[in-house]
Amino acid sequence: MNVKAELLRLMPRKGWIGFGAAAFAFFLIPILNSVTPPGSAVHVPDYLVALIGKFLCFAIVAVAMDLLWGYTGILSLGHGVFFALGGYAMGMYLMLSIGEAGVYRSKLPDFMVFLDWKELPWFWKPFDNFGFALVAALAVPGLLAYVFGFLAFRSRIRGVYFSIITQAFTYALMLLFFRNETGVGGNNGLTNFKSLYGYQLAESSTKLGLYTLTAVGLLVVFLLCRFIVVSKAGRVLCAIRDEESRSRFAGYNPTSYKLFVYTLSAVICGFAGALYVPQVGIINPSEFQPSSSIEMAIWVAVGGRASLLGGVLGAFVVNGAKSWFTVALPEAWLYILGVLFIAVTLFFPGGLASLILRKKAAT
């Protein structure tokens, strides 16, 4: 098979140039930081590495959301669930790897000692294995999405009804995870992590490594979604979005396509969550808040639906603005977010990406 033709099928030449430029920009930070000493003008401070690393995680989520909403027309307002579950799976591993270095010098995680638990619950036990935690971070969101999606799509729940149910879904899980009896730290969540696979999380080099992994993850996820979007399956997804009944009479089963995209996007969100937790150092039930999931949709709306680039742009721009405004004007942030969302919807239905790609606005 002709490699060059295959690559050009995936993205036009200009797209690859942009992709290369983005990859270069992402990797510039680890390169600079490894050749310059801390304190040098071009040495990126640790907090900024962690912040951009966080944005990269959000960008991964936004790409998955875009595949689901922009291309398939399914607006899930509960994708925070899958992100958080991936995060919790990683958090449980990190919690167990603290060992006896916690506040109470116990083998049990601190919150269990606090709750006067004598033994590790059964479902915690396998999480001392890094490989298991990684698989769980992908498989748990994937399985949950498969079951939830199967029931919803098979009953032909669509549009705003689906969105509302996903909001209820994330709210229900938030309540569940707030309970101490659930066994994952209650409202404090999981925190005070020390090391990941033997690397100390406080070390700059570990932070840089996690950042680099996340950047690679984003590039891979982007290419994977790009592969789907340019395939015939991608055209079927848009066909389902635009005219579901016609797609059915053309011989496609929308249920299985929707289930595929929904499950895949959940797995990707779980992956992002697993990368997110060691970088921010905490996971708690606030990730299940309905508003967190709504924000994910706003990233995509601002960046531009039905353009994977839009998801990445939106995640960076909205979260960049959030980081700045929540320090400068903390009370105003939610209003600004609301205005931004309305303004983009009214004046730039194609989002930021349409300014770059000059593409017809997605409807």
Added chain:
Amino acid sequence: MSESVLESMPPEVEPAESGKVEIDPKPSPAGKNRRLSLLPKQRKIEQGRVDALTKGRKALLCVDNVSVAFDGFKAITDLTLILDEGELRCIIGPNGAGKTTLQDIITGKTKPDAGSVFLVGDNTDLTELSEYEIAARGICRKFQRPTVFQGHSVFENLELALPGKKGVFASLFARLSKAQQERIDDVLETIGLKEQKHSAAGLLSHGQKQWLEIGMLLAQEPRVLLVDEPVAGMTHQETEKTAELLSSLAGKRTVVVVEHDMEFVRSIARTVTVLHEGKILAEGSMDAVQSNPKVIEVYLGGAH
């Protein structure tokens, strides 16, 4: 898949008694909540029943004693319709006669309360299948309102309609073969949209969209084509072209046209079925039907 199952299956029931032609009403269970069940159900129509219905004709599609009611309103009552291989059938009838409901039942959009629908030879009860499964068996449908994938180009619309494997993973790795591309070009030629090959379907005119939708059905290579009011909103010239196309298709495929435009029906029809209040009022040639007193009563002597 279904065909191989069919071949390996022994005939279940002895052939119908010779000489017995009348058809006894036999309601079949039709699961209205089928979608909630996890396992796909497939029920074969008994061979005896098939023979009784299709005796002495080259039947392809049978609608057997179908009834459906919506909130007590009987849209279709004990309706039996048999379509022959390669015939062009027009279905006419006043508003509310059940024309669209009948198409909904055949294509799986509506599940009937009783009765069955099947393709002769396949004999699977279509009323228990999903729309896409019925489409895969070669029953295609054109909606009243032109329904095309607006965001896709004309070419892509036809590509999506082509027959073949339509599962997720097959689509992920699907590539257009040379034969398929030629097939699309053929269809483009037939429907006269060669020039618009790469323009978005949403930008086409109303008539062009109707044509594209017919083209999509052609690309699907159906055995049965259900066409709902194909000439609504078309110019006189477009109407003529459509009549020509549909007539040329008959013979190769079974075409069912639901239409209000009597002049159009007269220009293409060989056999006409008149529906009224969910039942068949008359069936026969256009002339026979038009001189049928019951039909005249419904069309002229009614409330309107």
